[in-house]
Amino acid sequence: FLYERDLFGVATPLQNDNMFFGKDRTDIISELYGKYRQGEHGGLFGLRKIGKTSILNLLQQRVHQSNGIVKYFDCTKYHLRWYQFLRQIIIEISEKYLNDEENGATVSFVPDEYDDVTANLTFEKDLKKLYSLLSNKRMLFIFDEIEQISHSTSQHWKNENDSLFFWQAIRSIFQTDSYLFSFIITGVNPKCIEDSKINGTDNPIFNILTPIFVPLFEYSDVNNMVSNIGRH
Numbered sequence: 001f002l003y004e005r006d007l008f009g010v011a012t013p014l015q016n017d018n019m020f021f022g023k024d025r026t027d028i029i030s031e032l033y034g035k036y037r038q039g040e041h042g043g044l045f046g047l048r049k050i051g052k053t054s055i056l057n058l059l060q061q062r063v064h065q066s067n068g069i070v071k072y073f074d075c076t077k078y079h080l081r082w083y084q085f086l087r088q089i090i091i092e093i094s095e096k097y098l099n100d101e102e103n104g105a106t107v108s109f110v111p112d113e114y115d116d117v118t119a120n121l122t123f124e125k126d127l128k129k130l131y132s133l134l135s136n137k138r139m140l141f142i143f144d145e146i147e148q149i150s151h152s153t154s155q156h157w158k159n160e161n162d163s164l165f166f167w168q169a170i171r172s173i174f175q176t177d178s179y180l181f182s183f184i185i186t187g188v189n190p191k192c193i194e195d196s197k198i199n200g201t202d203n204p205i206f207n208i209l210t211p212i213f214v215p216l217f218e219y220s221d222v223n224n225m226v227s228n229i230g231r232h
Helices: 023-038 052-065 082-097 119-133 162-176 219-229
Strands: 042-045 069-074 139-144 181-187 211-213
Touching: 023 042, 023 052, 023 181, 023 211, 042 052, 052 069, 052 139, 052 181, 069 082, 082 119, 082 162, 119 139, 119 162, 162 181
Parallel strands: 042 181, 042 211, 069 139, 139 181
Antiparallel strands: none
16 A cells, blocks of 8 residues: 545545535525625534534635635634724734735735724724725625634633623624625624623624524435545
8 A cells, every 4th residue: 555545534624615515505605605795794603623614714715706805813813802803803904905915915004003992993994994995895804713702711801891892893883884894703602692791781793693503414415425525
């Protein structure tokens, strides 16, 4: 034997659709893409290792193919205060689409400093600047592992009001300027939109979207996957 390989032993999220199976999952991508195009928000939930990140990767590809603007945020990386996270959103969008010299984008855009008093207004101002610089294209923000900025291990997200202030800032902008962005939140369960209160204050994103749950494979999906991958 030259080598041995488990054709089904793919443990990392898929980056292309060559090994993507499941009609329901393809329908989920189309539904989430449709929400983005219409300026609506989406929520994707399901068990760990069920394929949420693979769906998100292929959704990003679809947005890119349509010349849209999308940025994926893995919330496990951001142990920031709520206003610092808002600024980080602006930084990462601008670095990906404006300040990336490798791809020929050389427009310099550096956001102002944010603080806990003026962050809402500064974030709105920077979003409008980005929208203009990006040829008036709606942005899509994907917040994966949403539990990390709602019921996180970080003290300021879990027990203080960072989650409340963050979503108040997001909600206040899309209520008045819905053309600027849409967002998708993903996690194990939709608790963050089902809790009516955050530390005794109304939850800004309570029931703001209809959650989509990633289903298990049907028999036909398994049959198709095994037949395709195993035919070698």
